[in-house]
Amino acid sequence: MNVELLWWEGCPSTERALEEVREALSELGLSHVEVHTREILTDGDAREAGFVGSPTILIDGVDLVPAAAEEHIGLSCRVYRRRDGRVSPIPDPDDLREALQRAAERAEVN
């Protein structure tokens, strides 16, 4: 499994997002999975990566929360929704855990 966190320095959410990813991996018994980080520095980097905001978490290359049509590519902080509807700068931990679980199951099948 490949887990990558794309981040931009204009958002203070990177550290917390990274902690949540590592915590979710640990809870799933996947502590051995390395979380790669990639800084998005410029608008050009953002275009190249299809980056719609920080943090963006890719699991096996797929965005944990697929970008909505109204999300613009560029250097900004990403708006997530918790399962209870609240706005958050990081994904809902349950969404994260479930996505990692699915990826782990796919990896087992393959």
Next chain:
Amino acid sequence: MAISIGAEAPEFSLLDTEGRRWSVADYDGAPATVVVFTCNHCPYALAWQDRIAQVARDYAARGVRVLAINANDAERYPRDSYQAMKDRVAREDWPMPYLHDATQEVAREYGAKVTPDVFVLDAQGRLRYRGAPDADYDKPQERASWLRDAIDEVLAGAIVSRPETKPVGCSIKWKQ
């Protein structure tokens, strides 16, 4: 450059989403004025929005004024355009004017760094609090307690016991 606690806050004259012009001087006689730099697209600003709006409602009867200001570069961030601000206010329940700092001069003069960045001024227009609304964007139960404490102390004529906290949010999108 940021204004320091106790210093007189810079005057400004900005349009709100209804086309009305606002300035700090409009509040002669107001016991406290809250200036909040915010925006349309930052998750931190959005997460704290309801709490700040509730402060505006709760303290309105006591003469406290809350002014929200959006200073983000709308060219690179169209979601923060003046039109997008108007659309948002039309869509939501805003108990405070939403002002457009198109030149970003006001944000620079205040030394605002992120959204949201909160400044509380006393009746003389002097800065008494600057920072975050409360300790955690993720806990609505915090109810903008740092902001409320600062307002309460200003209204009581007391020294604000926690005059500065670290503002937490998205960096203001400066023009390049």
